[in-house]
Amino acid sequence: MEFSSKLLEKAVNEMAQLPGIGKRTALRLVLHLLKQPKERTSFLSQALTTMREEVQYCSSCHNISDTALCAICANPKREHQLVCVVEDIRDVMAIENTGQFRGIYHVLGGKISPIDGVGPSQLNISSLVEKVKLGGVEEIIFALSSTMEGDTTNFYIYKQIADSGILTSTIARGISVGDELEYADEVTLGRSIVQRVPFEKSLRG
């Protein structure tokens, strides 16, 4: 791609470093900004810079927060003995959205993935183990994605806290509510039969 302006080229190249944004899309976005009032661009730049500079993470669960302790951890009505372990803050948002969970979270910040060079020390695992050791936690729910990396991470944490004697669980895997059985993948369908739940219990949800 040949640019008629170095300024334009630099803006496009920076934009194209974002994941999933190719050079063509970056050019389209930048040309859109050029057609908008200058304030549009300065608002965007300012919002990004301020966020990156001033963002804080909850000292307890590592969720993104504007306060030292996030709103969930600071809420006395949440069940602080029930900790849901998730990969990143999008998972917190998704679970909060269901309105079905009254416990607190622990955000790992990723999954153990040797291929991507992510080891246990780069994740917020030690603070979770510490929290368990201090007492007060009764159950850990693993809510990572069911991939090789997710399973590895679950197992790594499980080994560290196994002798504390607290309950550990993982979120249920099965056929999505409303899905047709014939279109489900076999692993999910198989697991949903092996891990079937008593009928009376299914009526509650």
Next chain:
Amino acid sequence: MEFSSKLLEKAVNEMAQLPGIGKRTALRLVLHLLKQPKERTSFLSQALTTMREEVQYCSSCHNISDTALCAICANPKREHQLVCVVEDIRDVMAIENTGQFRGIYHVLGGKISPIDGVGPSQLNISSLVEKVKLGGVEEIIFALSSTMEGDTTNFYIYKQIADSGILTSTIARGISVGDELEYADEVTLGRSIVQRVPFEKSLRG
């Protein structure tokens, strides 16, 4: 979408105002920036702001340029009597990329579109008419997209310069090189038959 941080929310909302970027994508992009070193974000913000503040347009063809006259208009080896009219700078880049055009461009900055509130006065049309009146232009090539708006714009300009007696042409429409006839749309296929070219001429390309 409920955010645990106002800073995060603001950054996501600004990002989501870009065309084709929804809230979910915006969140993914912003979380990516959070995982990268702070410089990544400040480089991006700076590049966008500097570009938006300092960008210039060629005084002759309205292409984006870092100089008062763009490199194409300033090049004495280009055929200045041959002017290709395009919608925006992406079209200039696409045509330059072919290496087949030795004339100069005129960037309109859009198409006449009453629905979107774009009239002739918002486009760089008067400067093109002026250029033709001043003399020196021998042929105008219309290279707008073949939509209702493109055709309207072509015709509007054509009427303004018709009595100057210069040549006007549009880029050829037809079956893409390498495409199978059976998959072509009928309008294109029909036009490619009506506007067939002498065989000897087709050998040149």
